[in-house]
Amino acid sequence: VLEFYNQRRKQVLEANPNPAHLALVHLETAYNVSIVTQNVDDLHERAGSTSVLHLHGEIRKARSTITPTEILEITGWQLNPGDTCSKGSQLRPHIVWFGEEVPALQTAAELVSTADMLLVIGTSLAVYPAAGLIYDTPPDCQKFLIDPNAPSVSPDFTIIKKQAGTGVPELVNQLLR
Numbered sequence: 001v002l003e004f005y006n007q008r009r010k011q012v013l014e015a016n017p018n019p020a021h022l023a024l025v026h027l028e029t030a031y032n033v034s035i036v037t038q039n040v041d042d043l044h045e046r047a048g049s050t051s052v053l054h055l056h057g058e059i060r061k062a063r064s065t066i067t068p069t070e071i072l073e074i075t076g077w078q079l080n081p082g083d084t085c086s087k088g089s090q091l092r093p094h095i096v097w098f099g100e101e102v103p104a105l106q107t108a109a110e111l112v113s114t115a116d117m118l119l120v121i122g123t124s125l126a127v128y129p130a131a132g133l134i135y136d137t138p139p140d141c142q143k144f145l146i147d148p149n150a151p152s153v154s155p156d157f158t159i160i161k162k163q164a165g166t167g168v169p170e171l172v173n174q175l176l177r
Contacts, residue, residue: 002079005093008040009059010077017047020121020168025049027172031117036108038123038130040095053111055104055130061094105129112136119171120145122164125153144171 025048027033034051035044040059044052064070064085071094072085083091096102112118112133118141125131125145134153137143145153146160146167153159160167 002081002093005059005095006078009074009079012041012043012059013077015041015043017043018165020164021047021049023169023172027175030176034111036111036133038127053104053108055096055102055108057093057095059093059095062091063094065089065092102129108133109136113138115141117142117175118144119168120147120157121168122147124149125151146171 021043024033024035024044028050033049034053035049036053036055037044038055040054040057042058042060060074062072062074062079062083064087066087066089067085070085070087072091079091079093081090085091108130113136115137118134118137120134120143123131124147125134134143143157144160145157146162146164148161148163150159150161160171162170
């Protein structure tokens with residue numbers, strides 16, 4: 001498991017933010033933007049987003065196996081057997097695994113419940129409990145779904161059937177006009 005996540009971490013370190021990440025940063029010039037992401041990478045932060053909530057954890061962090069609130073930054077890309085927390089317990093990736101509670105879900109629901117606008121980007125809306133967040137929006141919230149394979153959702157969504165790297169910058173430019 002550690003090696004699997006080491007390889008994913010190495011890939012993340014070699015990746016760069018795409019035009020969608022950069023467009024969301026640009027959106028912050030005119031809007032109060034909070035990003036709730038299922039992605040475990042740090043590309044939003046590296047792009048310059050200032051408010052990012054990671055639902056499923058962060059690959060560049062590790063946490064104690066006995067004190068889950070002890071979370072440490074990982075320098076480089078490796079987390080190895082024998083890397084321990086302050087109490088001597090093995091560190092594990094700070095990732096929410098299948099079957100585990102999503103600790104940030106309540107915070108995400110609170111953010112979504114106050115949204116004037118919701119951009120849902122690059123998802124099938126099939127992964128729960130995160131997909132259920134769309135039902136926490138206020139009735140007058142303007143909603144967009146950006147994905148080339150966007151599923152049919154409620155009629156109050158504007159569907160943009162494009163890749164994030166194209167659809168998000170186009171929508172952001174429209175919103176900033």
